[in-house]
Amino acid sequence: MDIVVGALSGMVDALPGKLGELLEQEYALLSGVRGDVVFLQAELDSMRAAIHHCVSLDHPDTQTRAWIGRVRELALDTEDWVDLFAIRVDAGAGAPPSSGFFGFFRRSVDKLRTLPARHDIANELQDLKKRVIELSEQRNRYRVVPPVPEAARPVDPRLTALFVDPGSLVGLEGPVQELSKIVMDTEGCTALKIVSIVGMAGAGKTILANAFYRRLEVQNGFHCRAFVSVGQKPDLVRILSDILSQLGDRHRGGQDINQVIGSIRNLLSDNRYLIVVDDLWSKELWGTMKCCFPENYHGSRIIVTTRNDTLPMDSYPVSRKFVHKIDRLSDADAKKLFLKKAFANEHPCPQHLEDVFVQIMSRCSGLPLAIVNIASKLAHKQSRDEWEKLGLHSLCSSHSDGLDGLKQILNLSYHDLSLHLRTCLLYLSIFPENFEVDTERLVRRWIAEGFIAEARSVSTEETARSYLSELISRNLVEPLDLNHDGVPRSCRVHPLIHDFIVCKSIEENFATLMDAQQQHVPDNSTVRRLSLSNRSKQGQPAVRNETTDLSHARSITVFGHANAAPQLTNLKVVRVLDLEGCDGPVCLDGLCKLVLLRYLSLRGTGASELPAAIGDLRCLQTLDVRSTKVEELPLSILRLENLIHLLAGSAKVPDGIAKMKALQTLSCGGTTKSSVNFIEDISKHDNLRELELYSDATETPGNKKRVMFPAHGFLNVKKLCIRCPSPLVTFESNALPAVQVLELRFQKGLADGSSGVSGMENLSSLKHLLLEFEQNDAGAMATVNAVRNAPQGVLPNHQYIAIKVDGKSY
Structure with missing residues (x-):
């Protein structure tokens, strides 16, 4: 068993600094608490060196692995304590502190009001300190076992x-x-x-x-x-x-x-x-x-x-x-290679093993080493039971001895990764086998989990994307659906690599993978990240697991029926709640108590309304309710000062959304309750980078309501997507000076046969254009022709123009 220390090492590296920041903040710590924080900071800093030494060991002994496991749990609990500290203290305070006598009086009242919470915090810190002392004593008794001699190591x-x-x-x-x-x-x-x-x-x-x-x-x-x-x-x-x-x-x-x-x-x-x-x-x-x-x-x-x-x-x-x-083998060559290794003279597969053989071929997915390893193990075996055990098992199972060579080779790739890349790769174990993971979804979840280090000149999203690019370049992650500049819109991992990282996750309690019908967590381990899969029959809702302790869970991901999702009231430190694509009604009772929540996705679910108090989620960075029944967002959404990605789909947003200065990505209906010109209101937003508008602009007799993008507006938007019933869009001179990607999606063309789209020649930075119509009519083709001819100076070679009408590319 290897040590999985990607997230652990990065966490221990960051924790001393986090504790230092806590000491610098103006919080009234109880007597003795400040000293305990300083002690904890020094001890964790000392542990960091020991952990980095353990990383360098090729074959760590059992004692090392056990010690690392305990440090991991301590680091996670300490980070939870730090993140909850300010929120729990502030929750009991009143208005922001002011100066003078009234300010002194207000601070005194707040201290009394938050006294119970601060006592609880102090008691929790004492428990953490005891655990640190125990670990330090264990470390002092620890003796590093010399590495295994070269001759005793497995042959490559x-x-x-x-x-x-x-x-x-x-x-x-x-x-x-x-x-x-x-x-x-x-x-x-x-x-x-x-x-x-x-x-x-x-x-x-x-x-x-x-x-x-x-x-x-x-x-x-x-x-x-x-x-x-x-x-x-x-x-x-x-x-x-x-x-x-x-x-x-x-x-x-x-x-x-x-x-x-x-x-x-x-x-x-x-x-x-x-x-x-x-x-x-x-x-x-x-x-x-x-x-x-x-x-x-x-x-x-x-x-x-x-x-x-x-x-x-x-x-x-x-x-x-x-x-x-080098490509993977074709289906025909993969089958030929397997039969050559499993049966003498490439004899055909026996009929009673045919369905198992098809499943094995699917899991090998054209990878020669996997085919050879599995086929060699199954050579001369005719039992269906043996084929299922040895051919369809995971690398984690007790039957994996025959795949030691494959696991060893994958280990080489894994250990060549830097620690932060190991963490990001392990995170993909949360998703089911062969699952196509949306790139934006993955990157934003990595950030919400705290895996991405902040840099001065590079945004966390850019850093996260570079991590994904590195995993792709190392051929551990497969890019899918490349856009115009070669960046993948989604990705996945090979089934055998998925098995491998699932094995790593289970060994080191990085993630807990459960079926909705399971009633207990495997090995009674603490759940840190839960991936819950509903495998019940179609139309049969899953039974919610009520017995699993999720008080330490940092992320919850549910695949299948929404009824399988755990009760939100039990999630004290969760950062990621992802129900994307779940079937059935969604229960959001207790959502607004998830004070550390940074990523919330209800995309593609049956959710119809968000809680009125969703503004209490002060840490929220991403909110995704696209493709749901939500028609309007609550007014309290304006209190989410840390919200970066607001993905409301066709839902309306409240007035004042332009004042949310942290927003970089906005997807919403193009109107609010009282704003006469929503686009004009948000056009001055300095931080917006991506904008998706669901406009209700329609062609009516004698009147054409248009989507107007004003001059000198949206200075930093690089990607714009417009969804309208009809092509009624105008770009004024000097509008959207930084836009590089433009997507126009319409239902049908104008009845009078005019193009409906004007001013595209004003988009001076445009690099990629997508035009799509659901219906093929005279108006649609008029727009197509106009769009092709308009941006001559912007896209002279037309190499980035993609046009689709009624499913057909032009």
Whole structure:
């Protein structure tokens, strides 16, 4: 079992600073409390060094894992205490403090009023202090067990890829031919060329590189060749000496690394060479290795296999670097490979195992290593029970011994991640297998959970997106539905990677995954993040779990029927409540008591009304009620000073929404109760970045109510989406100067056949345009033609214009 310390380490790193901020704030701490906070701050700071040491251990012993587990629980409870502190004290206070005698009197009254809460806070802090002392004593008794000797460590399962029988390969002929075209082509390019073979763990990168390397035309096409495997913890001198030996120079030892590099360069300088660097992980290592390979303009080539798309391409000009993305096997090749490994001579699958075989193929999802591992385990077995246990189990199950090689390879990718990336990857275990996770949803949830570090010049959302991009570039997360600039709108993880991160989450109590019919939490562990899946039959509502203690839960995510959601009154420290897509009525009793709630999504549920006191949720950052029956938001919404993303869909918002200065994303109906011109009111909002308007602008006889975007309005909006019954939109001169993405969605065109959209040539920063009509009519086509012709100066090449009418693209 490995230590999962991504969220833990980051939390312990941040907690001393959080406690320091608490001491600086003007809160009347009870006698002795300030000293306890200082003590707690110092101890957690000391624990941080011990935790970072534990992270570096490849094979931590049982005592280390137990100690880390206790520190994790302490850190989580301490952070909850800190976050609740100010809210519980302020909740009992009256008006904001003022100066003078009346201010002194008000503060005295507030102290008396909040005395019970402050006593409770002090008692809780004493309990935390006792736990810290116990952990400190345990740490003092702790002795680090030396790492397992190298010989006792498991053999890298990748090694078998170097000695695989060519006759057993399936689906590689096409990729080998494609790679050969890239590598062997010297026409017009005699400069050194570097080719990266990239793909997820187990995709067959090493096998592909080796199959190409062993081809006769390759052997005859280069004067000298070498194939070396690097790995995660390489011995650079040994690797370079291996290259030197394969080039024909026996390394006698005694030379330092500079001499070895010099010897390699001398041998390669006047020859056309091919070097294959297999399993590269580190930019720093590559920075040294590339010094061995001179630019001699003889058509030399370097092939690198890596799980990271960004390695080692950064250091070479575009014209000389190529990426070969290895695809997963097709369904036909995957089936052929499985049958070859599971049955002699590719005999067909027995009929009584056919349905299980289909499920296994679905879970392997074209990943060669998974197919080979599972098929080998099932070879010569005819029992349906054995196939279900060994072929459909999770990596976490007791039947996973046969997949140790796969788990080991995935571990390499996992441990190469920085701690914050491990946390973000583990978070995807909350979603079901093969679930397409909306990127915005994921990023905002990461932020609400506190996973994203704040930076001076970069927003937390930009940082979060960079984390996702890193996971994608490392081939651990698959991007889906790319938009015009290549950013994915959604993502998912391979079923086997999902199994792997679920296993990690369960081992370290990162998340609790339950079926709605379960009555108890597995292993009686404290629930920190609950993912609740309703697997009841269609039309049969799930039974709400009333026995699970959720007082420590930080996030609640429900999939399926809304009746499975827990009672909100039990959620004391929850930061994320996500019921998106749940069926049936939603009960929001107790919602306004969730004082730490930062992310609330009711999107796509049966919710029809928000509580009037929702403004009490002072920490709320994201509120999503799109595609619900909510028609109007409560007035108290204006008190949500920290609200960044207000996603109301077609619902109306109260007057005064323009005064919510923290808002960056707004989706709402384009009217309020009394505002004559809602768009004019919010056009001066300085912080808005994304705006989605559901306008009721319609064409009536003798009157056309239009959506008007005023000049010099919405200065910082970069994305605008307009949803109207008819195309009645006008952009005045100098309107939306920063808008880059414009989406226009209409039901039908104008009856008189006019375009209805004017002023698009005024959108000087526009880069992407989407126009969509539900119906195909003369008015719709008139708008299409006008839109195509209008932005000639803005989009001269029309490369970012997407048009769809009645489901058909134009």
